[in-house]
Amino acid sequence: MTEDTPRRPPTSVDVARAAGVSQATVSYVLNDNPNARVSELTRQRVRDAAARLGYVPDASARTLRTGRSGIVLIPLSAARVGGLARDLLDDLGDELRLRGYTLVQYGERRLKGVAAAKAWAGLRPSAVIVEADRLTAASVELLRTSGTQVVIGLGGGPSPLVPVAVMDHAIIGALAARHLVERGCTRVAAVVPREQGIDAMGVSRLRGVRQIVPGAERIDLAFNPEEAGRLAAGGDLPDGIFAYNDEYALLVMSALQDAGLRVPEDVAIVGADDLLLASLVRPRLTTVRFDTLSLPSDLAVMIDELVRGERQPKPGAVFELFRPRLIVRSSA
Amino acid sequence: MTEDTPRRPPTSVDVARAAGVSQATVSYVLNDNPNARVSELTRQRVRDAAARLGYVPDASARTLRTGRSGIVLIPLSAARVGGLARDLLDDLGDELRLRGYTLVQYGERRLKGVAAAKAWAGLRPSAVIVEADRLTAASVELLRTSGTQVVIGLGGGPSPLVPVAVMDHAIIGALAARHLVERGCTRVAAVVPREQGIDAMGVSRLRGVRQIVPGAERIDLAFNPEEAGRLAAGGDLPDGIFAYNDEYALLVMSALQDAGLRVPEDVAIVGADDLLLASLVRPRLTTVRFDTLSLPSDLAVMIDELVRGERQPKPGAVFELFRPRLIVRSSA
DNA sequence: CACGATCGCTTATACGTATAAGCGCTTGAT
DNA sequence: ATCAAGCGCTTATACGTATAAGCGATCGTG
Numbered sequence: 191m192t193e194d195t196p197r198r199p200p201t202s203v204d205v206a207r208a209a210g211v212s213q214a215t216v217s218y219v220l221n222d223n224p225n226a227r228v229s230e231l232t233r234q235r236v237r238d239a240a241a242r243l244g245y246v247p248d249a250s251a252r253t254l255r256t257g258r259s260g261i262v263l264i265p266l267s268a269a270r271v272g273g274l275a276r277d278l279l280d281d282l283g284d285e286l287r288l289r290g291y292t293l294v295q296y297g298e299r300r301l302k303g304v305a306a307a308k309a310w311a312g313l314r315p316s317a318v319i320v321e322a323d324r325l326t327a328a329s330v331e332l333l334r335t336s337g338t339q340v341v342i343g344l345g346g347g348p349s350p351l352v353p354v355a356v357m358d359h360a361i362i363g364a365l366a367a368r369h370l371v372e373r374g375c376t377r378v379a380a381v382v383p384r385e386q387g388i389d390a391m392g393v394s395r396l397r398g399v400r401q402i403v404p405g406a407e408r409i410d411l412a413f414n415p416e417e418a419g420r421l422a423a424g425g426d427l428p429d430g431i432f433a434y435n436d437e438y439a440l441l442v443m444s445a446l447q448d449a450g451l452r453v454p455e456d457v458a459i460v461g462a463d464d465l466l467l468a469s470l471v472r473p474r475l476t477t478v479r480f481d482t483l484s485l486p487s488d489l490a491v492m493i494d495e496l497v498r499g500e501r502q503p504k505p506g507a508v509f510e511l512f513r514p515r516l517i518v519r520s521s522a
Numbered sequence: 523m524t525e526d527t528p529r530r531p532p533t534s535v536d537v538a539r540a541a542g543v544s545q546a547t548v549s550y551v552l553n554d555n556p557n558a559r560v561s562e563l564t565r566q567r568v569r570d571a572a573a574r575l576g577y578v579p580d581a582s583a584r585t586l587r588t589g590r591s592g593i594v595l596i597p598l599s600a601a602r603v604g605g606l607a608r609d610l611l612d613d614l615g616d617e618l619r620l621r622g623y624t625l626v627q628y629g630e631r632r633l634k635g636v637a638a639a640k641a642w643a644g645l646r647p648s649a650v651i652v653e654a655d656r657l658t659a660a661s662v663e664l665l666r667t668s669g670t671q672v673v674i675g676l677g678g679g680p681s682p683l684v685p686v687a688v689m690d691h692a693i694i695g696a697l698a699a700r701h702l703v704e705r706g707c708t709r710v711a712a713v714v715p716r717e718q719g720i721d722a723m724g725v726s727r728l729r730g731v732r733q734i735v736p737g738a739e740r741i742d743l744a745f746n747p748e749e750a751g752r753l754a755a756g757g758d759l760p761d762g763i764f765a766y767n768d769e770y771a772l773l774v775m776s777a778l779q780d781a782g783l784r785v786p787e788d789v790a791i792v793g794a795d796d797l798l799l800a801s802l803v804r805p806r807l808t809t810v811r812f813d814t815l816s817l818p819s820d821l822a823v824m825i826d827e828l829v830r831g832e833r834q835p836k837p838g839a840v841f842e843l844f845r846p847r848l849i850v851r852s853s854a
Numbered sequence: 855c856a857c858g859a860t861c862g863c864t865t866a867t868a869c870g871t872a873t874a875a876g877c878g879c880t881t882g883a884t
Numbered sequence: 885a886t887c888a889a890g891c892g893c894t895t896a897t898a899c900g901t902a903t904a905a906g907c908g909a910t911c912g913t914g
Contacts, residue, residue, distance in 0.1 A: 250582035251870035444802035583900035
């Protein structure tokens with residue numbers, strides 16, 4: 191900061207005084223309220239004064255008065271935001287801003303259940319978008335009574351509590367498994383990450399693999415080279431592995447190569463996410479890519495309609511965010 | 523959401539009525555105000571009523587009343603949050619929450635200069651932490667007059683406007699260059715990314731390289747395989763490249779290998795960030811790792827002291843967040 | 855037993871905004 | 885000339901909270 195005199199921020203009353211009008215007029219002008227009739231001359235005077243004073247409306251006062259914060263809250267720790275979601279998040283933020291909302295990401299990991307919901311509710315968000323498995327009946331009820339108008343879940347399937355933006359993880363596994371089978375693999379396995387927070391997705395993807403290869407094995411793996419090394423050195427490996435995502439795929443591939451195995455000749459590997467890096471490593475990684483299905487602007491419109499009550503949210507409802515597609519390269 | 527009756531959220535007045543006390547008493551009890559004397563019996567009654575009604579204090583009303591939002595704003599698009607910063611962000615959020623603050627990440631890309639500052643100022647944040655090169659004298663002034671008590675910059679060096687948490691990018695380049703020279707490289711180059719937002723850091727790192735190797739070449743590169751391919755096919759290459767970070771290093775290394783060149787025999791490569799992936803590729807990547815220097819709790823304490831005025835911020839001041847260290851593997 | 859001190863609470867107020875309601879003035883129709 | 889209708893503004897109020905100030909009852913002290 192620059193100086194030590196913490197002046198009070200200018201208010202609409204200050205602007206009114208500077209422009210020689212009442213505070214109400216300032217509010218009418220700056221909000222372009224269509225019900226108000228103010229001459230063009232006065233409008234100019236108000237706008238000039240506001241600009242001159244550097245007036246910025248106080249969001250908390252406005253929220254208190256209107257009962258609507260316009261905040262769309264995504265309680266999601268930064269660490270859990272994947273590559274694709276990152277772009278979607280930025281785009282969605284831009285689209286929401288155009289419609290008068292503020293998309294806010296509020297990372298927290300330690301809070302659980304109702305305690306977490308309380309932290310969210312304090313901001314009086316208009317909407318909360320959160321991983322569906324972090325919601326309970328009690329926390330949804332708390333949000334609802336504290337004025338949150340929209341709660342949207344993120345997850346792998348429908349929830350009895352809220353509508354859910356789904357990503358069908360089973361399909362991802364099934365796509366990978368089908369390719370491995372078509373390539374001639376006879377023994378297929380799926381990696382399930384041990385990391386908390388994504389283990390559930392790992393299980394869903396495994397389920398998809400088993401839709402194609404009923405006996406597919408499950409490999410639980412933590413994201414570190416040592417454990418991957420033990421896996422590779424253990425022998426008795428399948429000849430086709432769906433590795434959950436590209437990062438795990440590279441981890442496994444690296445460990446296999448260290449153990450003297452060839453990819454894809456000895457073991458074929460399929461990843462997911464289509465990171466740019468996946469196309470750079472040797473052999474180039476076959477992967478499942480996610481194409482954005484819902485445009486950010488569509489999502490923003492939907493949220494806006496839900497908040498304004500023009501559309502009724504249905505618990506149990508489901509809409510797709512991404513559609514998976516197989517990219518065949520050399521690792522499988 | 524669940525139902526269609528948008529009940530009004532319970533207020534402290536509702537709690538007061540339910541507990542048979544005044545609203546003021548509710549506030550005293552729930553905030554554990556040390557100046558207030560309330561019997562233990564009454565305290566219990568108030569707490570019970572609050573719990574029963576699912577009372578959550580309205581953050582905007584509290585902000586309006588106290589003049590302090592407790593919001594620490596990081597206007598940083600999700601795409602720009604790197605791996606290391608991601609963990610730091612989560613940790614810092616936890617530490618700040620313990621001290622009564624709310625760390626909020628507010629991604630926006632389209633807004634510039636004063637317009638951006640206006641968007642930030644509307645939330646009446648207690649503190650704003652933002653890339654220093656996005657600040658102007660006007661935007662800092664706007665924040666200050668709108669009540670933001672602390673503005674901290676992020677960047678590569680001191681700013682005349684605000685104190686800056688620095689990462690000395692020159693040192694990173696210097697570390698990499700020294701290693702390349704010690705290995706016997708005679709012609710050294712540094713990659714400068716073309717991506718907006720990180721190009722400045724690229725130049726700083728190049729400067730560090732030139733502190734060691736005055737004549738070091740500059741390679742401007744966009745993050746895509748085609749351009750890297752043209753670079754590799756162009757011939758007349760240096761025998762040592764500092765590739766800005768691990769991702770660019772992998773990009774360049776992949777392109778060189780495609781062109782039939784050997785790493786490190788023909789061209790040695792150093793990256794930066796020490797991504798796990800850097801240790802998985804062949805050859806394993808030599809890289810510059812960043813160790814967290816300031817503990818998240820120290821940062822939180824510092825921010826708290828600045829907000830409370832117990833410590834005076836000095837424009838031009840600088841404190842280090844990370845310290846770089848070379849990790850030698852096989853690519854150089 | 856009188857009286858100040860302390861206890862345990864209540865009453866009143868301000869924060870900055872949006873908006874309903876009102877009010878004087880001009881204008882056009884009659 | 886009279887009056888309703890509109891115009892261009894102002895006045896007044898409420899949102900939910902924190903906190904200063906006040907006030908009756910009880911207590912300790914002399």
